Amino acid sequence: MADVFVSYASADRDVAFRIVGYLEEQGIRCWVAPRDVGPGVEYGEAIIDAIGEARALVLVLSDQSNESQFVRKEVERAVSKTKPVLPVRIREVTPSGALEFYISSAQWVDAWKSPMEQHLLPLVAAIKAMGAPGSAPVRSVAPPLATPRAGARHGVSIGLALVAVAALGAAAALWFARAPAPAQAPEAEQRSVPAAAEPSSAELAEAAISAQEAPLPADAIENVEAATEAAAAAARSAPPAPAPAPAVTQVAPVPAGPSRSDVAFFTGTWCQPYNGLTIVYEVIRTGADTVLTRVDHPQAAPWDVPSRIVPVAGGFEMQPVDEPVAADNTARFEIVDDSMMKLVFANGAVEDGSILRMRCDGRKD
Missing domain, CATH: 3.40.50.10140 (Toll/interleukin-1 receptor homology (TIR) domain)
Incomplete structure (x- = not known):
């Protein structure tokens, strides 16, 4: 279908x-x-x-x-x-x-x-x-976002709660680190040794005779021929030399990407559709369970939001790092797949999951 x-x-x-x-x-x-x-x-x-x-x-x-x-x-x-x-x-x-x-x-x-x-x-x-199971109709228009007041360095005020939710929600994506192409061990050089042509008994006898200063007696020639035939027979019955062992290629193991319960899953860039435009969130890990999110909104100057990432069943919660955690300053996201998450809780209320974050390259236009 x-x-x-x-x-x-x-x-x-x-x-x-x-x-x-x-x-x-x-x-x-x-x-x-x-x-x-x-x-x-x-x-x-x-x-x-x-x-x-x-x-x-x-x-x-x-x-x-x-x-x-x-x-x-x-x-x-x-x-x-x-x-x-x-x-x-x-x-x-x-x-x-x-x-x-x-x-x-x-x-x-x-x-x-x-x-x-x-x-x-x-x-x-x-x-x-x-x-997605249990999904709601998707809306591409996010709630209006206000620009935080100048000089604000920590947290988000209640009047800017939606801004914090949008920023915290996108504080999440890792373009999985790709391992370089595995280095291949050089193959062992294989040298081919041409097989020597087997001399005939007559050729060996002639060479032996020519090496002497004086001609050999007839019985000596016969002995040489007999010895040559015996040597040739022994060469024919000897087992062939073993073939060189094939080269073994060393393949480096490919590291697995971070799991969906790892904070590293959230580092990188996420995009959210907004009124035909795109909000971009660049997430940098700042600690074992903390990140800093740069929010690049098409209708406001960029701003930074620190947050704590807490794994929960099926996703993550984004919590403030500089004030007590409460329902109205916590956002929860459910992981749809490795490239998408949806907002399911924000500002103390259950969301319908129609606000989505997708992995992207950071471009807005």
Whole structure:
């Protein structure tokens, strides 16, 4: 079963398949026509079945898809089957007509800027969250974040609680340290020794005779021939020399990455979708159980937040390091997989898990 059905206008085929390729690189299974229409299957029937089996429909939105009756029908069938519709705008357009009716309240992804793949991060997060057990609908808009007052060095005030939660929540990711390519031991040099040609008895006899200053008697020649034949027979019956032992390649063991209960799991860079932009969190380990998070918000100057990382069942808690721990200054995150976490508790209240953090390279645009 596919994770998503991809709907697009035929004029946008190249861009649609580029989106499909990126999603499939992220481990998301896509159904897209005509690639996935089986031989001998009626085209319309295949589309209806694929929409029914997919978790969601990804709509490639452009001027052409706005006017396509086939795209409109596919979206209508997805809505009728209560499938989420995730529009991806590849042009700066708004849906018109029936499309506006069906997707006016849907979460949008704007991907017309280059590089397009970088702006598909919220789409990947939304689709992966749908596949997580007990997941809630994903919202890409995080709560408004206030900039902390100048000179604040420790903690976060109650008025900035949401900022602290966002920073603490992303205080977490390690691009696993990759071991260098294992060094290979040089192979033992194998030297081939050409086998000497076996001389004939006549050649040996002739060499022996020519080495003497005076000719040998006939019986001496006969003795030489007999000795030569005996030596040749002994050489033929001797066992062959053993072949050189093959070289043994030494392979260095590859170290395993940090476990999900290790604070090292959280060091590195995390990204959070925010109003079509991205909040970036760079996390540096400062102690056995403490980290410092640099929050790079697209609408505020960067700031630092210290926190303590405490492993809990299925994830971690982010606690303050310079004030007493309480429910309203603690955030809890549940690990979805090695590249994603979701917020499940903050500000003393249970969250729906729709705020996600994903591993990234630190870029915002």
